[in-house]
Structures are given as structure tokens and as C-alpha cells.
Amino acid sequence: MNFKIITIFPEMFNSIMNYGLIARAVKKKLINLFFFNIRDFSKNKNKKIDDRPYGGGPGMIMSFLPLKNSIIQAKKNDQSLIIYLSPQGKKITYKKLKKLSKKKSLILICGRYQGIDQRIIDKYIDEEISIGDYILTGGELAAMVLIDGISRFIPGVIKKKISQHEDSFAKNLLDYPHYTRPRIIDGMKVPKVLLSGNHKKIHTWRLKKSIQQTLLKKPKLFQKRINIIQNKIFQKKSKK
Structure with missing residues (x-):
């Protein structure tokens, strides 16, 4: 299974790629993790990918174009399901993790700041998923939780099937x-x-x-x- 992760901090995922169950699954090529750094798709000379919200208010919003271009690149020649990790999404369940494990490829969008431009959600996002009713500084940790939970259902990742049941x-x-x-x-x-x-x-x-x-x-x-x-x-x- 392929996980395509859109983030500004791909290095954060070293923790699951180098240790434990996920690291072994990656080594055996039971799962593959690909990263798309949103800053690489910014045309700003300083690689800026956020801007002030229309209407005012606190914080910054992730800009439309860099995120759009990273999604297009990640989905190139692919029919991946696009998931945005968001506290506004449906709370993840055991049943949902199992269902997602049947997919061949998932694109996981890790937001930052106050959020992402709503037009990205309206046009490109297939599902919004939450790991709980609380706020994190970014979607990376939530994406790692999702990857870990889904991977346990992929054949070969866990040696004994009975442990899943x-x-x-x-x-x-x-x-x-x-x-x-x-x-x-x-x-x-x-x-x-x-x-x-x-x-x-x-x-x-x-x-x-x-x-x-x-x-x-x-x-x-x-x-x-x-x-x-x-x-x-x-x-x-x-x-x-």
C-alpha cells in the first residue's frame, strides 16, 4: 500500500520509518511512504506557503496554490483517496481503519497554521478525518496515527492474524x-x-x-x- 504524505515537515516521519512495526513493513515493502513537501511547490522566493485570512482574525492560512500543486503531483497517474487530517473530520474508528486498508493508495494532507484554504477542501479533498476532539499543532502526528492504525490490517505487517481479531x-x-x-x-x-x-x-x-x-x-x-x-x-x- 502507498501512503503519499503532503507536509512541510517530512522529517517528522523518520520516527515511524526507522522504528517498530512500520519500519519493518517499509523494509519489506509491504507499505511505501512517499513525501511531497509543500514548500517545493511554492513560487515565492522564500518558499512561503501561508498568508493572512480574508476577513481578518488570528493566525495564518496555508495558501491555495502550493497545496493544490502538491496534490496534483501526488495524484499524478493515480486514483488515490485524498484525506485531510482535521479536527473537523469524522472521528476515526476501528471499522474505518480496516476499510481504508483495502485501498491501494492514500494521499494524506497534513495541515498547519490555522488551517488550509476552504477551496482546497471543496475541490480536492475526498474525506476529512479526525483522530480525536482536540487540536494539534499540525496534521503530521495525526497522519502517523492513521498510517500505524491502517498498516496493522495489511497482510504480512502483523505475523499473527489472530491478534487483530x-x-x-x-x-x-x-x-x-x-x-x-x-x-x-x-x-x-x-x-x-x-x-x-x-x-x-x-x-x-x-x-x-x-x-x-x-x-x-x-x-x-x-x-x-x-x-x-x-x-x-x-x-x-x-x-x-
Whole structure:
């Protein structure tokens, strides 16, 4: 899969290209990261890519032309989906990440300053995506979150497929607690059931803990699971 990143700070992405899961995926060419520096498309002698907003107000706005030209170059001979990382976008979900992983190529626009010219959004952007209801200094960190989340669904990036299905949110349940060696530390013991070797009991315990965690920490997520189960039961009854 190709990620085409439009940014003024391509160096920020060294952190994911050189370490961890994404670095290994890049090395194996399971994913490719391409960068388009917006300043390279500025005709200003100082490579200026921002200007004052019409109507006044605080801050600066990313200029139309440099951003437009970088998008055109990134999409050249391509049908990439163009995503603008923005707090005004739809909040990313597990389901959405999985859907995006089916795409061959994504263009990710990392805004800066007070934002980008609205006409870019109106004409060129396919989707606006948010990673949460808060403001960052730029879209680069949000783009890295998106790349990481999407890459986990790409075949070969994660060795064991089962780990994806057991992730929090995969089944609208949070993950169960995890323990490793030693069995006792600082006076705290590993739950006996996990040492029993009885996989049926272990599975039941983990499911119970997942439900408890979800009810306690994210009750809306658990309600979503209940709604899905109810809909499936209703559909089965309707077919009879």
C-alpha cells in the first residue's frame, strides 16, 4: 500500500520509518511512504506557503496554490483517496481503519497554521478525518496515527492474524488484562485460572474481564455490541 504524505515537515516521519512495526513493513515493502513537501511547490522566493485570512482574525492560512500543486503531483497517474487530517473530520474508528486498508493508495494532507484554504477542501479533498476532539499543532502526528492504525490490517505487517481479531474494538469489547512472568511480584499474583492450562476456563475468564472492562471504561462501546447482537437475532427471526 502507498501512503503519499503532503507536509512541510517530512522529517517528522523518520520516527515511524526507522522504528517498530512500520519500519519493518517499509523494509519489506509491504507499505511505501512517499513525501511531497509543500514548500517545493511554492513560487515565492522564500518558499512561503501561508498568508493572512480574508476577513481578518488570528493566525495564518496555508495558501491555495502550493497545496493544490502538491496534490496534483501526488495524484499524478493515480486514483488515490485524498484525506485531510482535521479536527473537523469524522472521528476515526476501528471499522474505518480496516476499510481504508483495502485501498491501494492514500494521499494524506497534513495541515498547519490555522488551517488550509476552504477551496482546497471543496475541490480536492475526498474525506476529512479526525483522530480525536482536540487540536494539534499540525496534521503530521495525526497522519502517523492513521498510517500505524491502517498498516496493522495489511497482510504480512502483523505475523499473527489472530491478534487483530482479539484487539480492543475488534468485537466492540476492550481487551482483557494481560500477565507475564514472574507469577508473584510486589505481593501481587497472576490469576490462578491463567495457570490452570484449562483453555475453556481461560477463554471464559478473559471474555468476562473484557465485558467488565468495557462496561466500566467504555459503556457506549458495549451498548454498540448489544445492538449488533440484537440486530443479528432480529434478522434471523425475520428469515424464518
